[in-house]
Amino acid sequence: MCDNTFEIPSEFIKNNKRADKLALTADVIIEVVDARIAYSGANLLNYAKLEQAKRIILFSNTQKADVEQTKKWMQYYRDQGIYCQMLLSPDQQSEEEYQQCLKGFNAFLKDYVDKKILIISLPHSNKEILLAKLFNNSESFEKARLALFGREKVHRYNNVEFIDTAPITGVNFNTPTVYWNTQILGIFDIEDNTEVVAIKAFKLLLTKYQEKLETAYSVRVQLKTSVDELVKEFIKLKSANVSLPEGETTDNLLLCADFLADLQNGKKIPAVSLEWVEDYFK
Numbered sequence: 001m002c003d004n005t006f007e008i009p010s011e012f013i014k015n016n017k018r019a020d021k022l023a024l025t026a027d028v029i030i031e032v033v034d035a036r037i038a039y040s041g042a043n044l045l046n047y048a049k050l051e052q053a054k055r056i057i058l059f060s061n062t063q064k065a066d067v068e069q070t071k072k073w074m075q076y077y078r079d080q081g082i083y084c085q086m087l088l089s090p091d092q093q094s095e096e097e098y099q100q101c102l103k104g105f106n107a108f109l110k111d112y113v114d115k116k117i118l119i120i121s122l123p124h125s126n127k128e129i130l131l132a133k134l135f136n137n138s139e140s141f142e143k144a145r146l147a148l149f150g151r152e153k154v155h156r157y158n159n160v161e162f163i164d165t166a167p168i169t170g171v172n173f174n175t176p177t178v179y180w181n182t183q184i185l186g187i188f189d190i191e192d193n194t195e196v197v198a199i200k201a202f203k204l205l206l207t208k209y210q211e212k213l214e215t216a217y218s219v220r221v222q223l224k225t226s227v228d229e230l231v232k233e234f235i236k237l238k239s240a241n242v243s244l245p246e247g248e249t250t251d252n253l254l255l256c257a258d259f260l261a262d263l264q265n266g267k268k269i270p271a272v273s274l275e276w277v278e279d280y281f282k
Contacts, residue, residue, distance in 0.1 A: 008174070016169060027115040029054070033060065035064075035070045035086070039178070055082045056083040
């Protein structure tokens with residue numbers, strides 16, 4: 001797949017159209033956004049057509065993201081008049097802030113009795129877990145029921161209707177940076193693209209988190225201008241951490257998949273954000 005042409009996966013086309021239609025009648029739109037891709041994971045709809053709707057961004061996976069970058073993104077969205085908050089505490093000190101978020105959000109809902117709230121996200125956002133935590137697993141948060149003629153789920157809580165849509169890709173998916181960042185986190189199937197995505201992830205970490213990269217694999221690396229040299233450095237880095245029987249060679253595809261898994265689970269390479277505010281807004 002080249003850098004300039006991307007196609008939205010066919011299974012998402014109907015979901016996107018359905019979410020667009022539902023958004024036209026929503027009073028509030030909640031975006032559950034992976035904090036590591038605070039731009040790609042948000043801005044999923046054409047908000048120029050939705051001026052009447054209140055917009056909310058709730059960051060997930062904050063424990064895997066760079067907390068300083070997450071705070072910058074929160075400030076950016078708040079400056080745009082958007083309610084924005086972290087849902088999962090990245091450390092113990094932010095637990096009080098998190099509880100304040102829950103308290104404030106429940107107070108906010110009182111203004112939307114008999115109103116409609118749309119909940120959208122990219123795939124693998126853990127919306128169900130986040131919603132359960134948001135509503136404190138309240139018994140009054142009714143069990144989901146399938147909506148007629150749609151794949152979305154409808155919940156009622158304190159006389160507010162919540163419509164939880166099927167995952168969508170968003171209007172920015174065809175933008176190269178957005179596409180590759182969602183690929184790096186494994187949000188979409190990259191089976192035929194693993195090596196290319198891994199190299200892009202490696203280069204991104206070199207430019208943003210070189211020290212963490214070196215610490216994770218106990219090696220020193222240098223940013224290369226040549227793609228060929230970059231690939232060699234990447235394979236060298238991964239091979240240095242793989243013990244193979246004598247006579248066997250490394251499988252580059254396996255190394256790439258392993259590297260991406262390290263990045264996605266946030267354990268070996270912790271607290272990184274692929275997107276910084278200054279990447280998009282100077």
